[in-house]
Structures are given as C-alpha cells and as structure tokens.
Amino acid sequence: MTQSLKGQVALVTGASSGIGFGVAEALANAGASVAINYHSHAESAEKLAASIEKTGRQAFAIGADVSDEAEIDAMFDAVKKRFGTVDIVVANSGLQKDASFVDMTLADWNTVMNVNLAGQFLTAQRAVREFLRRGPRPVSKALGKIICMSSVHEVIPWAGHVNYAASKGGIQMMMKSLAQEVAPHRIRVNAIAPGAIRTPINRDAWDSKEALEKLLKLVPYGRIGEIDDIGRAAVWLASDESDYVVGTTLYVDGGMTLYPGFADNG
Numbered sequence: 001m002t003q004s005l006k007g008q009v010a011l012v013t014g015a016s017s018g019i020g021f022g023v024a025e026a027l028a029n030a031g032a033s034v035a036i037n038y039h040s041h042a043e044s045a046e047k048l049a050a051s052i053e054k055t056g057r058q059a060f061a062i063g064a065d066v067s068d069e070a071e072i073d074a075m076f077d078a079v080k081k082r083f084g085t086v087d088i089v090v091a092n093s094g095l096q097k098d099a100s101f102v103d104m105t106l107a108d109w110n111t112v113m114n115v116n117l118a119g120q121f122l123t124a125q126r127a128v129r130e131f132l133r134r135g136p137r138p139v140s141k142a143l144g145k146i147i148c149m150s151s152v153h154e155v156i157p158w159a160g161h162v163n164y165a166a167s168k169g170g171i172q173m174m175m176k177s178l179a180q181e182v183a184p185h186r187i188r189v190n191a192i193a194p195g196a197i198r199t200p201i202n203r204d205a206w207d208s209k210e211a212l213e214k215l216l217k218l219v220p221y222g223r224i225g226e227i228d229d230i231g232r233a234a235v236w237l238a239s240d241e242s243d244y245v246v247g248t249t250l251y252v253d254g255g256m257t258l259y260p261g262f263a264d265n266g
C-alpha cells in the first residue's frame, strides 16, 4: 500500500472491533499514527495498538464513551498530548438495539441515538475545533478530514430497526450540513455507507449457510463485504487523492442500494 497518509494523525472511534478496527489498521498501513478509541473492549484495542507499533508506526488505545461530552474532551486531550494534533477523524462508533416498533423501549431508542448520532456530532465538533485551532499543516491539502461511518440504512428503510435507521438517516444530513458549513475552511467531511460487512454486529446474518444465502439475495455483487473493503475506502477518503470530494456518501455495499428486488422486472 502507498504511504498516502504519512505524517498524519488519525483518531478512529469504536475501533476495538469490526469496521473501526479495520479502518484503524488500514490508516496505519497507509502511514498514519493512530489513536484507537474503544468503549468497553480495552484489551483488543491495546492489542491492535501493539501490532501497529510492531510495524514501526505509532498507535495507542484510548477509552471513551462517545456519547459523553467530558469523555470526548478527555480523549481529544489525550490525542493532542500524544501526537500534538489530529488530521483525520473517523466517527465510527455505533451500535444496534433491535426491536419491533411496538416493543422498542425509549432506552433502546435513546442509546442508539446517543451513541450513533450524538456521538458523531460530538466527535466531529471536537475535530473541527482542533483543525481550526491549529491551522494548516504541510501533511495534507485539507485543513482536516472527517469521515462519518453511516450505513446503507441511511437510505434503506429497515423494519425492526427504526432507531438504527433513524440514526443513520440523521448522520446523512448531519454530515452534509456540516460539510457545507466547514468546507470554506478546507475541512472535508464525507461519509462511508457500508452494506453487509462481516463483523460481530451482524453475525446472525452470515454465520450459517442459510443466513448467508438469504443475505446474498440482497447483494447484487454476490459476496459479503469484508472490513478491508471499508478500510481501503477510508484511506482514500482521508488522503489527498480525494481532495475534491466534499460532503459525499461513498456507498461500499456490493450494490445493496440498487434495489436488487427489481432485477427481474420487479
């Protein structure tokens, strides 16, 4: 892989597993120093940091609940203390609390909204403040880059998951509105909308042959996504290769958003 992110500092939230883990690893492979945020799985975040350090890059694990303002501030302080500043922020933390609509509790609704939407708001806000505070750096054409981890469910309705789909729909407009607001400062805000990626969050959808067959009916490209598919997209969006890409959602979904049910004339 090219060293397109050499000299840059990245923070990835929710990076102790799944997509965040893969994105942190990919950014490090592209030359970035990486702060690996975790909420509850310190051990796997520490392990990832250690394995990145072995390759000669810098990394450290930092715990924080992204829905807690004080913890977000402490996390950004820790990143600044360790690396001086941050150039790339990936607001990735997210979770599902699935329930049928009639059974969904307010707690299920609030937890998902707080982590997925308010968490990205707080993360992106602190990122913007830091980019503006420290001004341009020679490592990138942009003042800073923010990548919001969305989902195909920012546009695909999802029965049994209204809290999750609503949070991702919110991310879409938050990302675009923020991108419009900060683009004049040369801050690039974009989103990645993954489809079905093989991670713990959707294990039920791929860990048996029957489930996988059913899932693949929704994926025209005929395979489940791997975290590396998202990692490569994140490296590109974070690099100067995508310098003119502003306020865009990059769907990385094997065609899941192409209405595969219409492939046979509907």
Ligand code: BGC
Pocket (backbone or CB within 6 Å): 096, 150, 151, 152, 153, 194, 195, 196, 197, 201, 202, 205
């Ligand atoms: C969800 C997964 C789901 C995928 C495609 C993701 O945003 O977190 O559980 O498999 O969308 O439906």
